[in-house]
Amino acid sequence: MSLRDKPLDWQINVHDFYVPLTYKGKNVGLVDPQYAKSIANILNGEESIKKALRLACEELLAELGGNPQDINELKSLMREYISRTRKPRSGTPAIAALLKERQKELDISQMEFVRFCDSYKLSPDDLKGIYKGDPVESRLFAPLCRILGKETEDIIAILEGRDLDDDDLDLL
Structure with a gap:
């Protein structure tokens, strides 16, 4: 009788097959x-x-x-x-792209998304400024974190362009 409750790490399954x-x-x-x-x-x-x-x-x-x-x-x-x-990876354009992705995830219209952001204390004017490329003020970090589901450090890293892999030119 086996005393082991969980399966072994390495196993085989002869019923599964893959193609090269x-x-x-x-x-x-x-x-x-x-x-x-x-x-x-x-x-x-x-x-x-x-x-x-x-x-x-x-x-x-x-x-x-x-x-x-x-x-x-x-x-x-x-x-x-x-x-x-390429999708912007840093700065305000990257935040704008993330906001547009969030709107698509929620599957709501532009007007509904503006109201959604406003309910999280990101005003329509602030949202418009982000889409125009205006610098993101630190007072907007908290609402952006709530809207995007990210930590403050992540928002700052995106704005500053830190911790990014450089695989943009792999098509060449």
């Missing part, structure tokens, strides 16, 4: 067959988008009189366009 996911002929992982096709389609779509961006930037450089073969110039232009499409 490969990249350029190399196995990069195993995935559930149910999701394998959609994962591969998404990743292949990303490759197509990268190629399309590169071609568009090469054509733009040629039109502007630049050298489309200059790798540094090309990558610089690609980085510029990629950074424009």
Whole structure:
């Protein structure tokens, strides 16, 4: 009789099976067959988008009189366009993006969200200022914490741009 109440950490299940996911002929992982096709389609779509961006930037450089073969110039232009499409990660724009995400989570209209924020002591004028990009005053930290479900330290870190990973340019 076993005295152990909880299961062992390492176990096998011969009834589960996974399919290999490969990249350029190399196995990069195993995935559930149910999701394998959609994962591969998404990743292949990303490759197509990268190629399309590169071609568009090469054509733009040629039109502007630049050298489309200059790798540094090309990558610089690609980085510029990629950074424009990314969700802001720091400062007031990041807080504005988090507020918009929160509104989507709540599935409410803009007017209802304004009232929701006002009920947490974030006035419509303050909300409008955040969306315009005005600096966030420290008196707004508490209402933002309640609305976004974050700690004060997290809000400050977002505003100051601290503790952020730099994976923005992984598309290049």
